[in-house]
Amino acid sequence: MVAIETTGLTKRYGDVVALRNLDLHVREGEIYGFLGPNGAGKSTTINLLLDFIRPTSGTVQVFGHDAQEESVTIRQRTGVLPEGCDLYDRLTARQHLEFVNDSKNATADPERITERVGIADAIDRKVSGYSKGMQQRLTLGAALVGEPDLLILDEPSTGLDPAGAREMRKIVREEADRGATVFFSSHILDQVEAVCDRVSILRDGELVVEDTIEALRDAAGSEAVLTVEVDHVPRDALSAVRELPGVSEASAADTTVTAHCRDEAKTTVLTELEATGASVTDFSLAEASLEELFMAYTTDRAVQETGTPADNGAKTEART
Amino acid sequence: MSTIAVAKKDFRDGIRSWSLIGLSILFALFIASVVFYRVEIDPVGNGQGAPEMIRVLGSMFLPIYYLVPIVGTMVGYKAIVGERTSGSLKFLLGLPHTRRDVVFGKLLGRAGIVTVAVLVGFAVGGVVLSAFTTAFDAGDFLIFTAVTVLLGVTFVSIAIAFSATTESSSLAIGGAITLVLLFLILWALITHSLIPYAASELSLMDPSTPVPPDWLLFLERLNPTNAYVNAVSSVVFSANGTQQGMQNQPFYLENWFGFVILAFWLVVPLGLAYIRFERADL
Incomplete structure (x- = not known):
């Protein structure tokens, strides 16, 4: 009912x-x-x-x-x-x-x-x-x-x-x-x-x-946040990463690239970054929380849809 | 009975805010002092025609004519817009009341406040009147009181109509003040000077005839305060021979028609306001 x-x-x-x-x-x-x-x-x-x-x-x-x-x-x-x-x-x-x-x-x-x-x-x-x-x-x-x-x-x-x-x-x-x-x-x-x-x-x-709530938590849990330190971010690196299967969004601030992706996609992200000409100096992996999912839903999802790499600020803020 | 629940709450609010007691005292002092003034200090038309009590009542017209509409408007103008701006209207309408319950419950509650205040005031006044004047007629006095209550309630109703249609308290205050000015001052100016002037310019009336045309007289009588004077005259003074009635006048210029006009002002503005309030986004 x-x-x-x-x-x-x-x-x-x-x-x-x-x-x-x-x-x-x-x-x-x-x-x-x-x-x-x-x-x-x-x-x-x-x-x-x-x-x-x-x-x-x-x-x-x-x-x-x-x-x-x-x-x-x-x-x-x-x-x-x-x-x-x-x-x-x-x-x-x-x-x-x-x-x-x-x-x-x-x-x-x-x-x-x-x-x-x-x-x-x-x-x-x-x-x-x-x-x-x-x-x-x-x-x-x-x-x-x-x-x-x-x-x-x-x-x-x-x-x-x-x-x-x-x-x-x-x-x-x-x-x-x-x-x-x-x-x-x-x-x-x-x-x-x-x-x-x-x-x-x-x-x-x-x-x-x-x-x-469980389904949302699962959705959040199945995604990881991959933070990669590179020497520089090549022009087409972000769009290339976004094209990868299993990646829901990617952004960059200075020499830090952040990608939301499924766990199994993380090595392909690293490989792809190297392939575009960046050299990876460090990376870390974190599980996305429900809070992050909520923030992603309510702040700048438009980025992921239109592919404009203009909102690193919002995203970094969303993660902290 | 949802309307009654709203009315009860509003009436009690009137008691809590002291407005009921304040207004009752105001009316009592006012009536008593008019009576005292007219009997002891400056008697009206001594020894001619009508009994003293009727003459004193007659002299109360003008002050009541001003006081009751102002009080009715003050009591009514905030009824709905006040709750709308404070947000308590959402509390009220979160409960199972219809908007009709709110509008008519407010009318009943606030009309109740004005009614009790007038009744208390006039009761005190009546005692003074019967003590100081000869030939006190309780029946006439009661009728006079009842029609005065009707005048007060009519103005409450008009003010609530304003209150239901505006979204800001200042607009409601402005509307209420304009309304009182219109009926108490401007109406006479308009019907006695402005319209006769315009009408004779347009050759709609002959300025040389001493008696204004019927339509202009009717317009003048449309003012609820004038309607009140006429309505009272038709039930109290006509029997005492003080009415200067004209023969062969149309029914709408007869004094009893004042009741119809008061009923119009009581019902129509609030009815229209209710329809608008019913459709409004709150």
């Missing part, structure tokens, strides 16, 4: 395309990580799921309900932590949660909720005196009211310290154990890697990949 399904989802603001042809499939009961750098279109997607904005084309379905036609039905079953949302300054945490109860016909116990999100001692204080992190905790608590079938959390770790982020992930796991689907957006891989069953990566409004 599918919890969230988007088909050809596109959102344009005038000439700017915020989201292009997005096809997402979130399965019921899974923790789904929605990754991408800031401005990639994550919040746009979430705003479309919740009918805050309307698609230019394409459709969104949540539990088989159309996101525009049956938005209230969807939101009745969904707990939402919107990004950058403010709460009501004059209300206390208890009053917020009572209002959510009222709105959802739920009977959650405000004491229990605030205890879960770690603000029990501030339950009767006005939110105007809350820190950013406490507000974020309360918003998460409000999303938990009524045991929703779906949790949509937009950058939930914003404003939380590392301990708070860990507690938040614990709650996400507990909710998934209860049977809820969790849709969780973040621009930080670490936040997602630890809890998510499957992830998708969004970049410039387009879906780059949608897969399980």
Whole structure:
């Protein structure tokens, strides 16, 4: 059963395309990580799921309900932590949660909720005196009211310290154990890697990949990063290396050539470099991490596609 | 009932922010001082025609005419745009409320604040009035109060219409101020000077006749504050013989038509704003 399904989802603001042809499939009961750098279109997607904005084309379905036609039905079953949302300054945490109860016909116990999100001692204080992190905790608590079938959390770790982020992930796991689907957006891989069953990566409004964490890790693990020191980099050396089977990308900075390649391709890379006239003085091999894969997906993949050797800076940065 | 949940929250917010109590005190002081002034310090039209209480009520028109629209606008203008700019609208609409619940819940909640404030203020005023004037007629006073509530709610509704259609608080404030200026000051200028001048230039009316044409009178009465005066006149003062009614006038120039005009302002701007808000990207 599918919890969230988007088909050809596109959102344009005038000439700017915020989201292009997005096809997402979130399965019921899974923790789904929605990754991408800031401005990639994550919040746009979430705003479309919740009918805050309307698609230019394409459709969104949540539990088989159309996101525009049956938005209230969807939101009745969904707990939402919107990004950058403010709460009501004059209300206390208890009053917020009572209002959510009222709105959802739920009977959650405000004491229990605030205890879960770690603000029990501030339950009767006005939110105007809350820190950013406490507000974020309360918003998460409000999303938990009524045991929703779906949790949509937009950058939930914003404003939380590392301990708070860990507690938040614990709650996400507990909710998934209860049977809820969790849709969780973040621009930080670490936040997602630890809890998510499957992830998708969004970049410039387009879906780059949608897969399980294991599959992505395998993909990352099967690739190695070969760093080669040469006396000089001949003009056509890089394009020659890129042509080799098993090499996904290559770049150069000064006299250092970096190639992402499958393990068995590493000797052919060295041979090819020698063949173009460079003499190899040193080389090292490292396994690519998931982090690197994420950075490769979200920074300058265009290099590999167009073959312009102009982005060594970005790549070196990506690796460090 | 989602609309009610939103309305309740907004009304309670009005209590918490002291605006309900503040406005109630404002109205009470205001009514009491007008009554006191008109009875003790500068009595109006002493000993002629209508009973004293009706004359005092009549003298309250002008101040109410200014105060209630300003208060209604102040209470309403931030209702939706305020939540939109702070981002709490996303919290609100993340819950299972429709945008209709938000618009009409806000109207109910804020109308409730203005209603209670007017009622409290007029209750105090009524006590003062009955103590200081002869022939206090509670029925007339209640009707007067009820129509004043209608005026206040109408301005809340118009202000919320603004609030639902703009994306920035400053635009909403600007719109609200312009609106109050338009109805309280500019409307008279336009209908008394500008249009008669233009119309006689274009030979649409004869400037030498003392009575303006019906369409111009109607235009003047379209102003919700004028509609309020006419509506009150039709239910309170007509029975007391103070109305200078004209014979053979079209129905839309009769005083009761003020209620229709108030209803128009109550419903139409907010209805249009709702349609726009419903389609907007938030």
